[in-house]
Amino acid sequence: MDKGADGSMRGKLIQVLTEAGNEFTSGQYLSEQLGISRTAVWKHIEELRKSGYELEAVPRKGYRLLFTPDTVSAEEISSRLTTSIMGAQVHYEKSVPSTQEVAHKLARDGAAEGTVIVADEQTKGKGRLGREWFSPPGTGLWFSLLLRPDIPPQQAPQLTLLTAVAVIEGIEEATGVKAEIKWPNDLLVQGRKIAGILTEMQSEPDRVQAVIVGVGINVNQEKSSLPEDLQSIATSLAIEKGTPFHRADVLTSVLKRYEYWYQHFLHEGFDRVRRRWEALAISFGQKITARTVQGAEYGTAKGITDDGVLILEKEDGEIKYIYSADIEFNNDTN
Structure with missing residues (x-):
């Protein structure tokens, strides 16, 4: 699990390299921006490579980000x-x-x-x-x-x-x-x-x-x-x-x-x-079936209360409040 300092530091490193685009960023500049040593920068670069990032390193030029994997790290x-x-x-x-x-x-x-x-x-x-x-x-x-x-x-x-x-x-x-x-x-x-x-x-x-x-x-x-x-x-x-x-x-x-x-x-x-x-929402104004643990209720979805409870108007005008249900749309709109 990534927790905190290392993940945040590598996040800042990725951000700086991404903002640089195709330009190289020197190790010294990265060190100053991140507030860590150049050795620490190199170690973070190596960790990113292990995670699938492609980074180019050129002496006296620095680092360039070539590829970012689809990761949620x-x-x-x-x-x-x-x-x-x-x-x-x-x-x-x-x-x-x-x-x-x-x-x-x-x-x-x-x-x-x-x-x-x-x-x-x-x-x-x-x-x-x-x-x-x-x-x-x-x-x-x-x-x-x-x-x-x-x-x-x-x-x-x-x-x-x-x-x-x-x-x-x-x-x-x-x-x-x-x-x-x-x-x-x-x-x-x-x-x-x-x-x-x-x-x-x-x-x-x-x-x-x-x-x-x-x-x-x-x-x-x-x-x-x-x-x-x-x-x-x-x-x-x-x-x-x-x-x-x-x-x-x-x-x-x-x-x-x-x-x-x-x-x-x-x-x-x-x-x-x-x-x-x-x-x-797509439910309102439509005739629906609300299947609850107590049984099915039929009617027109009218809206929700401030607590998120579904307001269902039955054909006879009775209002029912649905707290939890599976909703099905009725094809019959008559």
Whole structure:
């Protein structure tokens, strides 16, 4: 796991070399910019090479970055971040059962707000209602974000809706792909799932200790690499645009939008977040079936409450509040 100083230092090194473009950067200049010895610079360069970066070194000229791999390592993410809170600490794992599990442990150990846990692979990725999220190595973004908002527990579900807004805006900013929200936490492109959200909480009766937001985004999967049962209902950014993307670019774009909306939420409240969420949602005004543990409810989706609860108007005019359900759109619009 990358934790802190080394990953952050290599992130700064990548940033300086990237900004230099095709020009060489001297070891002395890197030493001054990073505040470390030239020997330490060389050691970091060697670590980057082991991670798949191609760097040219020429005596009396310095170093030049030739190739950046599609990695979600701490240094690669840190090199792109412009946020002040989100991603302040980046923990990278090559493979974990679930980033949510790692995040919960870090939260209990006192990790700071904005800590991001990202993995190249999840072997037991967690979806909503205990389902498993298909998250193979090297293709998608599987990450968890640690939040410590000073809010009562009943407001925590609002953060799921905020997350959907931030992820959609971040994806579009990085790739041009426009997604829509299917209540409560699925993001779709042309009716096929491209991302999912899972929000979990550590709390006391009157206050939230931590909110762990898990996000899975299909980035570079090809259709043939998806399990057969997912090929008709799932998609990826690469499938939609016909080109692969650097996953770190997508993640840092999402974190930037997340920081914007989270700060607004903390200082101005939920109303604008809710209105933006409703503008991006596809459920409202449509006749749906909401399948809950108690049974199926039929009616028209009218909106959401401030707590993110779905408002369903039945044919007889009765209003039902749906807290958790799977949503299906009814073809019959009569």
